[in-house]
Amino acid sequence: MVKITVDGKVLEVDENNNLLEEVLSQGEDLPYFCWHPSMGSVGSCRQCAVIEYANDEDERGRLNMACMTSPREGGRYSIEKAGQFRAQAIESIMINHPHDCPVCEEGGECHLQDMTVMSGHTYRRYEGKKKTHTNQYLGPFINHEMNRCITCYRCVRYYNDYAGGTDFGPQASHDNTYFGRWQEGPLESEFSGNLAEVCPTGVFTDKPFGKQYVRKWDLQTAPSICTGCSVGCNTNPGERYGTLRRVVNRFNDEVNGYFLCDRGRFGTGYVNSDERITVSMTRASSDADPHLASPDEAMSQLHVMAVDAIGIGSPRASMEANFALRDLVGKDNFYAGVSANDLAMGQQILDIYRNRPVNVASIKVIEGSDAVIVLGEDVTNTAARIALALRQSVKNLGKKMARDMKLPDWHDAAVRQLTMDRKSPLFILSPHATRLDDVAANVHISSAEESARIGFAIANAIDSSAPAVKGLSKEEKSLVDTMADALKNAQQPLVVCGTGSFSPALIDAAANIATALQDGDKKANLAMVVPEANSLGLALLMNGSDQSLDQAMSLVADGDAKSAVVLENDLYRRAPADAVDSFVNALDNLAVLDSTQTRTGEAANLVIAAGTFAESSGTFINYEARAQHFYSVFKPKDSIRASVKWLSDQKLSEITAACASSITDCGGMANLTPGEDFNVAGMKVPRQQHRYSGRTAMRADINVHEPKQEQDEDGILSYSMEGVPATRDATVFNTAWSGGWNSNQSVFKFQSHTGGALKQASHGQCLIENNSKTKTWNEIEKDNAPEGDFAVFPLYHLFGSEELTARTPAIQEKATSAYIALNGDDAQKLGLQASDGVALEHNGSVPFIIRSSIKPGTVGVPVGLEGVNFRNLPDGIALEKASSWTAPEKWHAANIIASDRASSEGEA
Amino acid sequence: MFSFQVGSLLNIALILGTVLGAAALLIWVERRLLGFFNDRLGPNRVGPFGILQSVADVIKLITKEDWIPPFADKLPFVVAPIILPIVMLLSFAMIPFAPGVGIIDMNIGLLFVMAMAGLAAYSAMLGGLASNNKFALLGGLRAAGQMISYEVFLGISLLGVVILSDSFSLRGIVEAQSDGWYVFPQFIGFMVFMVAALAESHRWPFDLPEGEAEIISGFNTEYSGMKFGLFFVGEYIGMLFMACLIPVLFFGGWHAPFGLEFGNEIISGLFWMAAKTSVFIGFFVLVRAALARPRYDQLMSYGWLVMLPLSLLNLLITGAIVLMQGS
Amino acid sequence: MLKGLLHQLNIYWSQIVSLYLVFMHLFHKADTVEYPDVKPFTFPRWRGRIILTRDPDGEERCVACNLCAVACPVDCIALQKTEDEEGRWYPEFFRINFSRCIMCGFCEEACPTHAIQLTPDFEMAEYVRQDMVWEKEHMLIDGTGKYHDYNFYKVAGKAIGGKGKGEALDELPPTDRRSLMP
Structure with a gap:
């Protein structure tokens, strides 16, 4: 100092x-x-x-x-x-800036406006002609209005240097400098949405938000958690006139920092979707006509039905909703709504977090790692924010070199020049090329089983007490030694793995590597990606019980249960379709609580309109077992209620407390909010900004007599503009705003140190505290070689693989229907031509793409995309050319962005 | 002990009708006059020159909900507004309008008038108490205090007139003035009576029981509809009565000034009586338009420290002179 | 003693002067304007009923920028932006709750396009309060109101139908991003 x-x-x-x-x-x-x-x-x-x-x-x-x-x-x-x-x-700077503010989406939260006012430039003296630029179409997410550019280069520094984008850059020179793509087309980066926040003016703006635009001060916002994946990025969704308008980043130094992925930012349109369940429906039997059920009716039917029903939880519902269902049906009748394998993997990860001598890695820790190994997890598509963090981790070599030369870290251009193309080691083991390959020191294409063997071998190479692996090839051995050396020599080694490849062995391998790296006080960092927002929470909630969806199905098949309550879960995404069919047919009563229409909901005789994340409050537990509270953003109409309100008449805080006290390791959940009695100067924290407009006119078309302000029975926040703003007390950090700083840049006013942790707001609570120093090992289990001609591995899509975000129009534009990805040689063997389809054994026909990185004899099948249910497929399948084939309407090969693709084939 | 004569039924009916009609008209007259004093026009839209304004007001008051607050003491609440117009109308029975015109001629007429004026205080007091409202109670208290204080020298100021005329009968007093109005020998008495009369009828500037700036509307805060209307009308009848009483006591009643009698003595008498009354009504309105309301403590000290000594002084001098002349 | 007495007398005298002065007002002409028989003259910039105007080309001037709504001290303006196929912004709905409006004119001050204007019409009473809620179709007039020549999109940089990039006032034609010339 x-x-x-x-x-x-x-x-x-x-x-x-x-x-x-x-x-x-x-x-x-x-x-x-x-x-x-x-x-x-x-x-x-x-x-x-x-x-x-x-x-x-x-x-x-x-x-x-x-x-x-x-x-x-x-x-x-x-x-x-x-x-x-x-x-x-x-x-x-302002000479060429257009006279656009009233028709600019940035207006009112524009850093340029703020800085112009702050600098004292209030009157334009320039009377000459202004430069103009044409705009580009940059895809469904980002709107381009190049006239407004002030050439600060932030977009390039973010998109290219920070997020690793390659399809964007500065063009021309001097006054003509232009920022855009080399030709019009969607931005390829998965993190393009941050341009809207990074750009200090209105060149890049949020396109879906622009279509339903309101000013920042008119949005009703509340601190929320992204439900797109298991990272649990902190978001600030905004609502106006009863519809969710946009999502912006909410700073959390340990989780998402300043940036979100495009799934999280643009994937919430499903809240306003036509597919929403807005009223509860009931019918006597599955072939009778459904009729409307009033909230009271639905509530009483649900509670009558629940008396002797089994409950099926969900990894995309909050802890409180799951716990309330568990409470309602009884602990012994509660089943996790995931397959036995998925549940086992979740519990396996918990076991590793609890008992292995490892550090669970937050995003901040990931960014600080200096050697990384990624085992079989395509993080760009399953937990995108981690991928962005990994991109930052490879820059640590440059920072270290700079520090050795007494050059401070912040000297961005200099640090980048210094390293040239040297990067700190990042190793990727994956069955296909990934979007991180460009920064990887070494990419090894291998199936999950092979990756697991290599992982075990690395652990053994680092610490010889770890179980050894036999039968490695020479090539593999040298690879193992390189990786082991790099990890061993690193100060902050990191192991990234996850459930994405459905392989418990791989998770064991990752655990072994991380365990092996423990040396005295030095612990390896470990990040285990799980599939959904609350997958790990659900595993915790099972409290060691192994009651999975598979068990629930066999119970019903045996006739031991006749009713089931399914919470926010589409079972057809969890298990093979025929198994789910026979499950729902065997039931007398099936109640489904969900926010959107699902196939499971269609089979139910009681469908209850549940709120989405934006309409409910609760707790999600992310991949690092960090519990984070999310607050409802707005009050839905009366027929829609948060799941937890349907399932229980207790207060949310009581359910949270009960869950915290009765579930192992969940104690930290109780302290996430300042408590329902919290107030500042006697007032609740307002969801609306102090300059929220239209209060006396927005409902005047319905009735000129204004209704009472909506009440929030969960406390803490109010659906009102009355209250003390965050500038005075930011315990619940809502919208970043400070006098003179209307843009999101104002967040520094709430940080203890610019770029550091927030002064007051919670950054969540890591539930599992692990001081273990004893090394335990897992043994390799021999896997049976898959039957069939082709071994199947899962492929994930940031846009499309997640159930709810896939229902958002903007995401659908970037998504595609199911396909298979295979090697060019295999395609030739099957006699596939560019526009042919491929018939999957018993699973219909899909289009294909050729990816050169994929090993012959293996095929990638996307998870969660429309057209194929991945759960229907065995480990190995037979393929043949489809006869009489036309590509499905939603097949957009151009949306599949992979470096190992020849661009022409297979495209519709 | 005392004697009285009652006028004919026609006499009674005509006088009652005229008084009620005049009181109603007075409301309009006052508002118009106030308008003129304030450089406005006043009510001018209902009927010719707005003369039917009072009719509209009455229709409004009658059609309003007859509301008794649930927390009020019902019986006194209902009775209170009735007292005021009744006692004021009873007082009118004493007024001699012209020779032979008048309802009743009592030899203790002046005492009866004083008694009735005293009873009027019950209206405001009961109304204030029964309303069960702190503002109404304050209004009632003020009314009671004001009545007691001002009644004292209201009576004393009249004694000079009584001494001079040697009569308590109003008709007698008027007749005694046939050769000279009492305003000249009793000027101090007149001034004191004038002030006391304003206070007695709760007229500006002595409307402290209502004092809307401090206590909403005083004793009638909780009243609405025709019950409020009765207070209102009662006040105007009171004002009319005082405007009649002053000419009777000090300005020679029906006697014409400067020998300006014409025609029938009854017609002439009625005309002059009406003319004199009108002047005092106009004066009352002028006072309302021009003078500011005193504080309550000022009102009290003015009454006890200025008015009472003044009236006693007047009585002393008058008595002394009469005794000297008589001896 | 004498001084005190004089002071007291002065007080009474002032009451008499008051009576005299007020009495003399009886002979003044009343200031009353007998509305509605006599209509008062209102100036063009009178702050009365609010209208939405069109630009000289006959298009809606309002661009739904929300500035009027945020300037409104009683929050009685609510609107929602939408845009046509060619990028021109306009309000999907525009609602003013006149039962709340205080005719302060802040909305007109805030309007960057001269769309919202206050007019000399002040006779706005309604028997039903709901009738005081006005939508865009009630407020949008066919003319330009008080400001005849201003056309926001002619000076703004944003391209709309009928006006491409570089075609607004004082603009150069769009740059060529493939050229390296300064």
Whole structure:
């Protein structure tokens, strides 16, 4: 720490950070554009100019960019004195800026607006002609309005340098500088949505939001958790006039930081979908006509039915909803709504987290890792935020080199120049090429079984007490040694694995590697990806019981249960279709609580309209067993209620407390919120901003007499604009806003240090505390070679594989129907031509694509896409060319982005 | 002990009708006059010159819900507004309008009038108490306090007139003024009576029992509809009565000034009586338009410290002079 | 003593002066304007009933920017943005609850396109309060209102139907992104 003087104020700052970051952390207002806490400094926008004085006698000083200045002990600086320079700089920046604010989606949360006002440029003197630019179509997510660009280069630094995009960049020069793709088309990066938040003005804006646009201050928001995958990114969904309008990032230093993936950001349109269940329906039997059930009727039917029913939980429902169902049907009648294998894997991961000498890795830890091995998990598609974090981890080599040369980390351009193309080691073992291959030191194409064997071998190579593997090839042996060396020498080694390949052996292998890396106090980091938002929570909730969906099915088949209550779960996605068919047919009563129509719901005789994440509150537990609370964003109409409200008449806080006290390791769940009695100055935390508009007119068309403000029975937050804003108390951190900082950049005002943890708000609670230092090992189990001609491995799609987000129009535009991916040689053997289909044994016909990385004899089949139920397929299948074939309507080969594809074949 | 004569039934009916009609008209007159004093027009839309405004008001009051607050003391609440117009109308029985015109001629007429004026206080007090409302109670208290204080020198100020005329009969007093109005020998008495009369009828600036700036509407806060209307009408009858009583006591009643009698003495008498009454009504309205309401403590100290000594002084001087002349 | 007495007398005298002065008002002309028999003159910038205007080309001026709504101190304006196929923004609905409106004119001040304007019409009473809720179709007039020449999209950079990039006032034609010339 050093002491500096800024405009006469003495500040104590960290000399390892740049001056801009430090003065912002001290609460000063200093304009900036190109700098970003996650992306470091390049000093191009000339906005953060300060005067730096040589010594105490110096009256004149010299202009410096604060973002490019290291604070020095005793340094004297002035923000104020450089004001005129900043005003002139922004006047030049604004010369070509169009007169667009009223029709710009950024207006009202625009960093450029804020900085222009802050710099004091209020009147345009320029009377010449303005430069204009044409726009590009950049896909369903991002809108492009190039006229508004101020050439700060943040988009390139984010999209290319940070997120690893390759299809975007700066073009032309000087005043003509243009940011876009080399030709029109959808942005390929899975993280393109962050452009809307990174761009300080309205060049890149959220397109689906633009179609149903309202200003930031008009959105009713509440802290929420993304349900797209198991990472549990913190989000801030916004609602207006009863529909969910958009999702923006909510800063959480340990989880998502500043960025979300496109599934999370754009995948919530299903909340407003026509496929929503908006009223409860009931029917006497499965062939009778359904009729409307009033909420009271539905409630009483459900509770009558539940008396002797089994309950089937869900990995996409909150802990509280699952626990309420478990409470309702009784602990012994509660079954996890996942297959036996899925449940076992979840419990296996919990066991590893609890008992192995490992650190469970948060995203922040992943970003700090200096050697990574990814085992069989396509994280870009199953837990995308982890992929973005892995991309940052490989930059740690550069930072280390820079540090050795006494160059600070924030010197972004310099650090990048320094490493050239050297990266810290990232090893990927996968049955196919992945989107992370471009930053990987080594990619090994291997099936899950082979990867597991290699994993066990690596563990053995690091720590010889680990079980050894026999029969490795020479090539594999050298690979094992390289990886083992790199991991062993790393300060922060990381092992990434998950349930994506459905292989318990692979998880064991990952656990062994992480265990082997433990050395004294040094522990390896381990991240185990699970499929859904609350998969790990459901595994925890089972409390060691192995009652899976498979068991529930055999129970019903044996006639031991006649009724079932299914919570937010489409069983057809969990088990083979015929097994589910016979299950629902054997039941007398089937109640389904869900937010959207599913095949399971169609078979039910009581369908109950449940709220989505935006309409309910509760707790999700992410892949690292971090419990995070999400608050309902808005109140749905009366016929829709949160699942937990249907299942129990207890208060949410009581259910949370009961769950916390009765489930092993869940104690931390009880402390996630400040408690339902929490208030600031006697008021609840408002969901609406202090400048929320239209309060007395929005419902006036229905009735000019305004109704009472909606009440939130779960406490803490209110559906109101009355209350103390986050600027005064951010215990529940809702929307980032601070005086003069209307854009999301204002988040630094709520951070303890710019870019660091939030001052007040919770960043969740990791439930499992692990101090284990004893190494235990798993043994390799011999897997039977799969039958059939082709071994099947699962393929995941960020857009389409997840059940709910796939119902969002914008996501559907980027998704495709099911297909199979295979090697070119195999395609030739099967005699496939470009527009042919492939018949899967008993499972219809699908289109195909050729991916050169896939090993002959193996095929990739997507999980969760329309057309094929992955659960129907055995491990190995026979394929043949389909006869009389036409490609399905939703087949969009162009949406499958993979580096190992020849671009022409198979496209519709 | 005392004697009285009752006028003919026609006399009674005509006077009652005229008084009620005049009281109703008075509401309109006052509002128009106030308008003029304020450079406005006043009510001018119902009927010619707005003369039917009171009819519209009455229709409104009658058709309003006859509401008794659930927390009120029902019987006194209902009785209170009835008292005021009744006692005021009874007082009118004493007024001699012209020779031979008048309902009753009592030899203790003035005492009866004083008694009736005293009874009127019950209206405000009961209304204030029965409303069971702190503002109404305050209004009632104020009314009671004000009545007791001002009644004292209201009576004393009249004694000069009684001494001069040697009569308690109003008709007698008027007749005694045939050769000179009492306003001249009894100027102090007149001034004191004038103030006391304003206070007695709760007229501005002595409307503290209502004092809407502090206590909403005072004793009639909880009243609405025709019950409120009765208070209202009662107040105007009271004002009319005071405007009649002052000419009777101090301005020679029906006697014409400067020998301006014409025709029948009854017609002439009625005309002059009406003319004098009108002047005082106009004066009452002017006072309302021009003067500000005092504080309650000011009202009290003014009454006890200025008015009472003044009236006693007046009585002393008058008595002394009469005794001297008589001896 | 004398001073006190004079002061007291002065108080009474002032009451008499008041009576005299007020009495003399009887002979002044009343200030009353006999509305509705006599209509008052209202100036063009009177803040009365709110209308939505069209630009000189006859298109809706309102671009649904929400600034009027946020400026409104009683929150009586609610609207929703939508756009036509060619990118022109306009309100899907635009509602003013006149039973809440206080005619402050902030919405007009805030409007960047001169769309929302207050007019001299102040006779806005209704028998049914619900009738005071006005939608866009009630407020949208065919003319330009007080400001005849302003056309927002002619100065804005956004392309709409009939006006491409570089065709607005004081704009250069779109740049060529494949050229490296400055």
